[in-house]
Amino acid sequence: MNSTDKLFLxxxxxxxxxxxxxxxxxxxxxSKGFNTSAILGFVNTLEEVLKKENPTHIGVAFDPSGPTxxxxxxxxxxxxxxxxxxxxxxxxxxxxxxxRAYRIPILEVPGYEADDVIGTLAxxxxxxxxxxxxxxxxxxYGQLVSENVFMYRPKHSGGFEVMGIEEIKAKFDIQxxxxxxxxxxxxxxxxxxxxxxPGVGEKTAQKLxxxxxxxxxxxxxxxxxxxxxxxxxxxxxxxxxxSKFLATIKVDVPIKLDMNTLVREEPNEEELRKIFEELEFxxxxxxxxxxxxxxxxxxxxxxxxxxxxxxxxxxxxxxTTSGNNAPVQGDLFANFADNGTxxxxxxxxxxxxMLDVDYQLIDTEEKRKKIxxxxxxxxxxxxxxxxxxxxxMEAELVGMSFSDAENRAYYVPVPANRDEALKxxxxxxxxxENENSMKVGQNIKYDMIVLQNYGVQVKGKxxxxxxAHYVLQPELRHNxxxxxEIYLHYQTIHIDELIGAKGKNQKNMxxxxxxxxxxxxxxxxxxxxxxxxxxxxxxxxxxxxxxxYEIEMPLVPVLVNIESNGVRIDTExxxxxxxxxxxxxxEIEKEIYALAGGETFNIGSPKQVGEVLFDRLKxxxxxxxxxxxxxxxxxxxxxxxxxKHAIIGKILEYRGLKKLLSTYIDALPQLINPRTGRIHTSxxxxxxxxxxxxxxxxxxxxxxxxxxxxxxxxxxxxPDDGCEFFSADxxxxxxxxxAHLSQDKNMIDAFLSGYDIHAATAAKIxxxxxxxxxxxxxxxxxxANFGIIYGISVFGLAERMNVPRxxxxxLIDGYxxxxxxxxxxxxxxxxxxxxxxxxxxIFHRKRFLPDINSRNAVVRGYAERNAINAPIQGSAAxxxxxxxxxxxxxxxxxxxxxxxxxxVHDELxxxxxxxxxxxxxxxxxxxxxxxxxxxxxxxxxxGWGKNWLEAH
Numbered sequence: 001m002n003s004t005d006k007l008f009l010x011x012x013x014x015x016x017x018x019x020x021x022x023x024x025x026x027x028x029x030x031s032k033g034f035n036t037s038a039i040l041g042f043v044n045t046l047e048e049v050l051k052k053e054n055p056t057h058i059g060v061a062f063d064p065s066g067p068t069x070x071x072x073x074x075x076x077x078x079x080x081x082x083x084x085x086x087x088x089x090x091x092x093x094x095x096x097x098x099x100r101a102y103r104i105p106i107l108e109v110p111g112y113e114a115d116d117v118i119g120t121l122a123x124x125x126x127x128x129x130x131x132x133x134x135x136x137x138x139x140x141y142g143q144l145v146s147e148n149v150f151m152y153r154p155k156h157s158g159g160f161e162v163m164g165i166e167e168i169k170a171k172f173d174i175q176x177x178x179x180x181x182x183x184x185x186x187x188x189x190x191x192x193x194x195x196x197x198p199g200v201g202e203k204t205a206q207k208l209x210x211x212x213x214x215x216x217x218x219x220x221x222x223x224x225x226x227x228x229x230x231x232x233x234x235x236x237x238x239x240x241x242x243s244k245f246l247a248t249i250k251v252d253v254p255i256k257l258d259m260n261t262l263v264r265e266e267p268n269e270e271e272l273r274k275i276f277e278e279l280e281f282x283x284x285x286x287x288x289x290x291x292x293x294x295x296x297x298x299x300x301x302x303x304x305x306x307x308x309x310x311x312x313x314x315x316x317x318x319x320t321t322s323g324n325n326a327p328v329q330g331d332l333f334a335n336f337a338d339n340g341t342x343x344x345x346x347x348x349x350x351x352x353x354m355l356d357v358d359y360q361l362i363d364t365e366e367k368r369k370k371i372x373x374x375x376x377x378x379x380x381x382x383x384x385x386x387x388x389x390x391x392x393m394e395a396e397l398v399g400m401s402f403s404d405a406e407n408r409a410y411y412v413p414v415p416a417n418r419d420e421a422l423k424x425x426x427x428x429x430x431x432x433e434n435e436n437s438m439k440v441g442q443n444i445k446y447d448m449i450v451l452q453n454y455g456v457q458v459k460g461k462x463x464x465x466x467x468a469h470y471v472l473q474p475e476l477r478h479n480x481x482x483x484x485e486i487y488l489h490y491q492t493i494h495i496d497e498l499i500g501a502k503g504k505n506q507k508n509m510x511x512x513x514x515x516x517x518x519x520x521x522x523x524x525x526x527x528x529x530x531x532x533x534x535x536x537x538x539x540x541x542x543x544x545x546x547x548x549y550e551i552e553m554p555l556v557p558v559l560v561n562i563e564s565n566g567v568r569i570d571t572e573x574x575x576x577x578x579x580x581x582x583x584x585x586x587e588i589e590k591e592i593y594a595l596a597g598g599e600t601f602n603i604g605s606p607k608q609v610g611e612v613l614f615d616r617l618k619x620x621x622x623x624x625x626x627x628x629x630x631x632x633x634x635x636x637x638x639x640x641x642x643x644k645h646a647i648i649g650k651i652l653e654y655r656g657l658k659k660l661l662s663t664y665i666d667a668l669p670q671l672i673n674p675r676t677g678r679i680h681t682s683x684x685x686x687x688x689x690x691x692x693x694x695x696x697x698x699x700x701x702x703x704x705x706x707x708x709x710x711x712x713x714x715x716x717x718x719p720d721d722g723c724e725f726f727s728a729d730x731x732x733x734x735x736x737x738x739a740h741l742s743q744d745k746n747m748i749d750a751f752l753s754g755y756d757i758h759a760a761t762a763a764k765i766x767x768x769x770x771x772x773x774x775x776x777x778x779x780x781x782x783x784a785n786f787g788i789i790y791g792i793s794v795f796g797l798a799e800r801m802n803v804p805r806x807x808x809x810x811l812i813d814g815y816x817x818x819x820x821x822x823x824x825x826x827x828x829x830x831x832x833x834x835x836x837x838x839x840x841x842i843f844h845r846k847r848f849l850p851d852i853n854s855r856n857a858v859v860r861g862y863a864e865r866n867a868i869n870a871p872i873q874g875s876a877a878x879x880x881x882x883x884x885x886x887x888x889x890x891x892x893x894x895x896x897x898x899x900x901x902x903x904v905h906d907e908l909x910x911x912x913x914x915x916x917x918x919x920x921x922x923x924x925x926x927x928x929x930x931x932x933x934x935x936x937x938x939x940x941x942x943g944w945g946k947n948w949l950e951a952h
Contacts, residue, residue, distance in 0.1 A: 007125050007262065008055040008152070009107075009118045011136035012062045016042050016095065018137055018154060020088050024862065027087075027851075029475050030280040031486045035087035035850060039279060042095055045154065046102070047288060049135065050264075052160075053152075057130075057262040059121070060099050061107040061114035062092075085856040094275070101271035105261055112253045115140060119249040122149045124257040133162070140189070142168040143180040144249060171629055173206045175213070182215045185244030196243045197236045201622060204229070215244050277349065282485060286494065349491040352523055358408045359522035361514055368427055371402075371410050375431055378404045382440040382529035383432070383458075385447045386509050386521050391697070392449035393563070393673055393680040397421055398509040400428060401521040403529045409522035413514035425454045435459045442466050442480045442528045445685070448560045462553050465528055468535040470686035471548045475848055478686050484527050487534045492527060493520045547843050551878055552685065554885040558900070559683045559693075561888065565899040566678030567911075570716045570947070571669045577712045578665050581657050588654045595647040603654055606633045612647075619644045640799055657709060664703065664713045671698060683903065690870055691845050691877035693903060700904050705952070717902070717948035719911035726898075726917075727951035728924050728942040729907035732757055733876045737842070738789050740934040741871060742825035746818060751936035758782040765814035784815050789872055791826070791865030826868045833867035841874035842932065879938070880906060883931040890923045902948075909948060917944070 019041020028037045049055070099106055107117050118134050118141070125132040126149040133152040134141050141151050142163070151163040161167075168177045186205040188196020200208070212218040219241065222234050233240065269289050276285050362371050375381060382403040387395035396416070403409035412428070414421045432439070432451060438461040441447050448458045466478045476482075484490045498520055499507040509517065539545045593600050597616065601608045610631025614623040619641060624632040635652065642648045671679050684694045695701055704710030719725040735757055739747040750760035755770060762781035763770040773781075783801050792800070798808035816823040833839050833852045840846055847870035851863040884903065891898060898920045902909035908928070912920045921942060928940040945951035 005057060005130050005259070006053065006055045007057040007122075007130050007132045007259075008049060008053065008059075009122055009132065009134050010046070010049075010058070010060045011114050011118060011134070011138065011141075012042075012060050012095070013114060014136045014138050015045055015154070016088060016091065019045065020085060020091075024859070027475075029848075029850065031473065031476060033848070033850060034090070034279075036091070036279050036281070038088050038091040039094055039098070040281065040284075043098060043281070043284060046099075047284075049152075049160075053133070055133075055264055057259055058264050059105045059107045059262050061117040062096075063114050064108060064110045064112065085851070085854055085859050087851070087859075094279070098272070098275055101275060102267040103265040107255070109253050109255050112250065116250040116253045117255055119144050119251045120253040120255055121257050123251040125149070125259075128257075130259070139171075140180070140184065140247065140249060142172065143177055143247075144251070145177045174209055179209050179214070181244055181248050182209050182213075182218075184247035185215050185240055188243060189247065195239055197232055197240050199228075199232045215240055277485075280482070280486065282482060349485060349489055351491050352493060352519065355407060357522075357526070359519050359526070360410045361518040362410050362412045363514055368412060368424070371412075372428060372431055375402055375404055375410075376434060378437055380404070380438045380440060380529075380532075381431070382409075382525045382532065383444070383447060384441065384521065384524040384528065385450050386517060387450055388508050388510050391682075392446050393453065393566070393676070395450055396510070397425065397450060397454060399514065399517060399521055400425075401518075401525040402431075403522070403525035406530050406533070407526060409526040411514070411518035411521040413517070416510060422454060425451070425456060429456050432456050433459045438463055440465070440529055440532045442483075442524070442531070443686075445556050445560055445563075448556070449564060452560065452564055462556055463532050463536070464553065464556060465531040465535055466686050467552045467556075468532070468539060468548055471544045471552060471845070472535070472538055472542060473848075474689045474691070474846070480524065480527060480531070483531050488527065488530055490527065493523055495520075543844065544846075547845055547878075551843060551881050551885075555685065555881050558884050558888040559685065562900050562903065563680050563682060565901050565911075566673065566676055566680040567901045567909075568677070568718045568720060569668055569672060569679055570718050571672070573716045574665050574668060577716070578661065581661050581665060581709070581712075585654065585657050585661075588650055588657070592647060592650045592654060595645070595650065603651065604658070606630070609633045609651060613641075613645075617645060617647065619648070643802070656704075656707070660704070660709055660713065664698065665716075668698060668713075668716065681902075688877075689847060691841065691874040691881075692905070693877070693881075695904075700902060703904070711949050714949040714952060715947050717909075718946065719901075720899070723898075723911045723913050724917065725945050725947055725951040726910040726912045726920060726924070726942065727907060727945075727948065728910075728928060728940050729905075729952070730876070730880065730928065731939040731941050733879065733906050733938065734789060734872050735785055736934065736936050736938065737872045737875045737879075738822060738825070739936045741842070741875075742819070742821045743935065744819045744821035744825070747822065748935055758785060761785055761815070761818065764818040765811065780811060784811050788812065788815055788822070789869060791868045829867045829871065830864050833863070839867050839871050841871050841878050843875070843878040845874050845878060847871075847874060876906060879932050880908070880928075883928045884908065886927040886931060887924055890927065894919070894923075896920065907952070909951070 016038045020038040022041055023037035027035050028040050030036050050058075096106060107114075107121070109117050115138070118136075122132045122134050122144055123146075126146045129148060132149045134144060134149065135152040135154075137154050145151055145163065145165055145168045147165070151168070153161050153163060155161050163171070165177055168180065169175065172180055172183050174180065174183065183202075183205050184196070186197050186200050186208060187202050188200075196205075208218055211224075212221065218233065219237055222230060222237075225233055273285060273289050276289070360367075360371075362368055384401045385397060386399040386401070387397055389395040397414040399411055399413045401409060401411045412424065414424055431437075433456065439458055440463045442464070443466045444458075444462060444464045451458060465480070465483065469476070469478045469483055481492050481494065484492050496502075496506075498512060498516065499509065539548050589603060592603055596612050599612075599616075601612055603609065607630050610623070610633045613619050613633065614631050624637060626632055635655070638648050638652055642652070668679065673680055679698065681695045681700055682697055684696060687694045703713050705714065717725070735747075736751060738744075739751055746764065747757075750757055753760075756778075758778050758781045759770055759773045761784065762768075762773045762777040765781060765784075766773070766777050768777075780801060780803075784797065787797050787800060794805055794809045794812060797812060798805040801808065801811075829839055830852070833849045837850065837852065838846045838848045847866065849863040849867055849870075851859045852867060854860040854863065880903070884900070887908070888900065890896075891900070896916055896919070898910050898912040898916050900908060901911050908924065910920060910924070925940050925942060929938045931938065943951045
């Protein structure tokens, strides 16, 4: 055997589950409605191993479809496990096809788990001197580690760790790797339902193994034990011995180690490409495979990307479905099960060189005049810009492209010299400002801001292909390359083909001659027009036109205006805050060290914090650990332990201050645009699945507002000279929407009576007069009000309020007794989601919930909470978007100088000249409160000040 041989044996299901749950809060769903999380995660892991470790031999082991010898010996083996999520069950056959396409052997033996198959092969390989790595996150494999056999564990934080004999011994605090079996036999393994000895945890198991060496020796000498421990062990002798049997990985499975069949081969790229394209793994295709393609029919006649598009979860469920009304694996991936040929329409992409196109470089004044006259007559015009960067307020124009018909486009280069650039852009001003033509764009807001920086206002009706797709499929990606593949079966020229991969050597568009750019730029405008022609039909077919044309598109000019306005920052105030916070951090640091017994450690290291809290201070007997054995010290965990020790509160305070400093106080001055002297945050219209706007550079939505430290940040946001800061926000909008949607009489009455809703809720729950409601009662009712609309559990409410679970249960029971129709609404929302596969806002914005019928309780529970909350949160998002558009129109029509400068959740902020205070207050409050008529009135609170903090 070659001394350089390196064998990798992968535990398939362990890696598949890990991949699936890594994406559980943000699953990867393709345009066919299929959850590809497990497949994508598994392939990424496989690719990383192949590239990083470069094994000479490799195999992937699967559990058998039927029961194993452990199930036969112990009926309850793994019985407590939730049913396999449908997405995993449907993914496994596809993953197997991918493994075959990689030409990697699949190792599977009836009656034996993957652990046993890998254990047998790894043990034999190690005996032959072959360096072998068992790739799995499961700790059980530690028993197999030997001189030549290692565990290769994916780390929770990313990357991998290699564990040999010494690492396993250190992890379990044992003398030999074989004692891992004794540890598991004593402490049990909840994931496999191995019982162990009741009342014996990890520490006691370590002590017993250290003293007796093995379970057999322990059971032979129980007379040396004392007290309760002796009673436990003697009473459970058979269970302990049996648990060791269940925990022992077999090394004599009927499978032969044949290194010739495990030799790593070159993958079948053609097969992989077909599968990856079917799954829509465009990035993987770019990264793993050569960029080649084959001819396809013309894309212009393309309709929906597949038969289920737009009605993704409305198919009837039967025995062959995934159980969640999503398209079934048998329909979408049947070609993988037989000959693997694939459907030509969906598996091969057209490229530009295969099409007959008319793309023109417009590089002279004469050509420009001619094309302008021609395009002025067009009713629909697709536009795009090429620039020097991705930040629109800083980017310079490199060129402008236009398309007025499919397969026809024009590119106009723009020189670097500002005066020359302005001259050319001004020639095209009549085209952009023609109110009679519709302007089509992909993320058109970007182009509008760039052009505005050159004095041009884009006018006329707008159609943004990115937003059209966002309205149709909010959970998916919306970039043009992806949409072109899905709807047009077309692969665009990717930007890195022109300017190179990201990094210090990446070129700028300005570095390239127009001859190298024009086909790429023309293609952008052309593809965008083609997408518009497909997506406008989809919008009509799926009754999404009102949401798109009346809410999303009118908001685009508003966001262009807000981003261009920017907001002023008081850098001196931030500097003072930075100095003050830094001194406080130093003081808190000293207090933490004193509370830790005087020893210093890295407070920023979760590992060291965990060791101090749980090993040194022993705050709790059994602390939660990650799969890698590191203590969990997340904010959530520390909050639940706050009352256990004074050091916890100080660590949380330290982390909070540190985050404020790095994320905002020290970072905000760096984001000031040198040309405008302002911060221009980007508002993202097509990111959140709920419909809410998000923001970036900086992320304003995450600025903490509840504590005094967070408020320091708001103090730094100031109005223009001679202006005041005006802030208006919706009062309890989500509860008002809940009242409207549920039509709960008691909740509606409380709002119509003008009562404080939290006091009114407390009065009804605690059965006291509203005047007798205490501050504590109101606080608890407020927590219930907001928690319950997010589908909070008894456990979650108890944790949040720091009260016993019984009190939380009584509070929830009392809440539903007070508002019975709220409970009916919640149940109805879940039922609607189960039947349709989605829920809707009051403006019919859909939130697809493919896991709503999952047999896995964890997965299903997450979808059920979304079914309750998405219509509420999404409706609130829609309402403030309507209000923003109405306010913006009135500011424009009245020629007011006041500026809308920020939007954060349910709040709008303005910089207002003194002379306009009265009219702005009137306009803003009026439009916010009449944006949508409900069974209860919308109410907006407001304030004025010298800065954001004073006004809010």
